Amino acid sequence: MPHPLDAAAVRSWCGLALEALGRERERIDAINVYPVADGDTGTNLYLTLESAARAVEAAFDGHASAGTAPALADAIGAMAHGALIGARGNSGTILAQLLRGMTEVLAADGAAGGGADGAADALRRALRRAASSTYEAVAHPVEGTVLTVATAAAEAAERTGGNGGPAGIARAAHEGARSALAATPRQLAVLGRAGVVDAGGCGLVALLGALADALSGEVSTTPVALRADAPLPVAAGCGTDARAAVEGCREEGGPAFEVIYLLEAGDAAVARLRARLDGLGDSLVVVGGDGLWNVHVHVDDAGAAVEAGIEAGRPYRIRITHFAGAVPAEEPAMAARAVVAVVPGMGLAGLCAEAGATPVSVRPGEPPASGELVQAIRQAHAREVMLLPNDPELRHTAAAAAEQARTEGVRVALIPTRSAVQGIAALAVHEPGRSFDEDVVAMTAAAGATRYAELAVAERQSWTMAGICQAGDVLGLIDGDVAVIGADLTATATTVLDRMLSAGGEMVTLVLGAQAPASLAERLERHVRERHLAVDTVVYEGGQHTAPLLIGVE
16 A cells, blocks of 8 residues: 655655665675675665665654654654664765655655645655766766666656655656666676676665555565666575676776775865865765765875865864775785774874774763774775774774674774874784784783873863862873863873873873963973973874864873
8 A cells, every 4th residue: 555755654764775785785895886886885875875864763752853844845754864874885975865855855854745746746756866966976977876766766756646646656767767777888898897787776776665565555576677688686695606707807007095084064064175175085075065065085195185174163072084995806805914993083093994904983971882894894995903092981882893893704803092192102012914813912001001191171160089170271181080170281291191101101191182282292292391301292183173182192
C-alpha cells in the first residue's frame, strides 16, 4: 500500500537505505576505480547515510519529548544536515549535496500538504534540484559518474505521469537511474577498461530503490548489475570478481592526499576557497550553505588545503588520508604498519600527516565516535595499526574502535596517550621496521615518560585542586589536575613549566593554540634557556581551540 511523502517516509527511507548499503558496501567498494581506486566508496556512502539516519532519529526523539510529531521539513532537513556533517569521501560529499538539493524543494513546499498529486510534483522537482545541485558543487563535473545517474533519475521522474503518486515517481527515478548506471562504462573510459559500472552511481541506485520501497511499501527484488561485460547481481556476490575486473585501473600519479573538513564560512569566502583549492588539486567538491560547508579535495600539499580553509573561515573535523598509490589487482595495497592519531587542531593534523600518520581532527565538544576511528583505521590501509587517542576521555571509544578493527583482521594496539604532547612523543619513536610488540613498548614508554600540561581559561567560578577560581582566570593543569591559578597566560605558563621541570627533564614541547599570543613561545623559550640549563625546547603551531597552550616535558 503506498505511503504518503511525510516524515515517517523519510525515516523509513533512511532505514531501508542503510540496510541496502550495508549489504552491498563491500561489493561497491570492490568496483571503486574512479576518481581514485581506493576501494572505499561503499563504506563512505554507508557512513554518510548512517550519520543522516542518526540525525533523523534525533529529530523524532526531540519531537517525541515535546509530545509532537516532526513535519516533513524537519525530517528531510535533519537527513540532509546529518549527511553534511558526516560526509565521507568524494561519494559521501556528493550524496550530502543530493539530499540538500531535495531538501530545498521538499522543506519549502511541505509536500505532504498538497495531496498525492502535489507530493508527486514536489518529488519530481526535488529530484531535479538534487541533480542540478551536484553539478554546482563539483568543480569539474564528469559524465559517466553519479552525476549522470542522478540526472537520468530526475529525467525519468519528469516523464512519469502523476497517477502513481510519490511512489510511482520514486520507482520511475530508480529505474531511470538503473538504466543510466548500466551505460556508465561507455561514458567513462576508466570504467570501460575495468568492465564495471560507476561505484557512486551504484550507491545512488540503491538509495533511490530504498526511497521507492519506503513510499510504495513494496520491496523491489531487481538486482543491480555491477559488471558491464557480464552483469552479475549484487545479491549473488561478486567482490573478488570485481577486484580482478579493476586490474590495471589503479595507476601511479595523482595527488597524494585526500583532505576533508567541515567549514564555518560565508558564501563569498567559500567562492574564494573553491578557486584556491581548484588550483591546488583535483576531485574538488564543496557542498552545504547557510554558513556550514563540507569541503573535499585531493592534493599533494595537505597543509596548504587546510590553510586555505583557515583563511576562509573555521575548519574542523579535519580528515587527511594518504593514498596508498598503485596496488595489485587482487588486494588493496597495505602497509605493514601505520599510526592513527586523534588531534585537536589543524597544525597538529598537518604534523601527523607529514610524519606518515592518519590524523583524526576534532572540534571542541564534539569527540569522534568509535565509527570514525574505525574508518580512520581502515583508511590507514595497514595490517598493523597504532591508535593514539591523545585524550583520557576517549579511552573507551578508542578501545571499542580497536576491537571492531580487530574483527576485520587488523592488528591494533591502543597506545595509552592522554594528551597530544604524549602522542607527539610516541610518534617520534615509532619505528615500523621493528617487531610490533617492541614498537608498542617503545611508544608506550615514550608517552608514559612525558608529563603533560595545558593552559585553559575558566568559564565560571568553581572549586579546583588549587583553590577557587573565578571566570576568566587562567588555569594551569598538570597531568589533568588544576595546579596553578593565575591572571596572566605567560606568567601562569612559566609557573607550570618551573613546577614540571623541578623534577627534571631534557625536552620541553610547546604546542600553541589558535588564540595564543604571538610572543608566548619566544618568552617561554627564553625562560627555559635562562632558568633550566641543558633543556631543549621545540615549538609547534597546533591551532587547537581547546587550549591556548599544551606543554610536554620529557
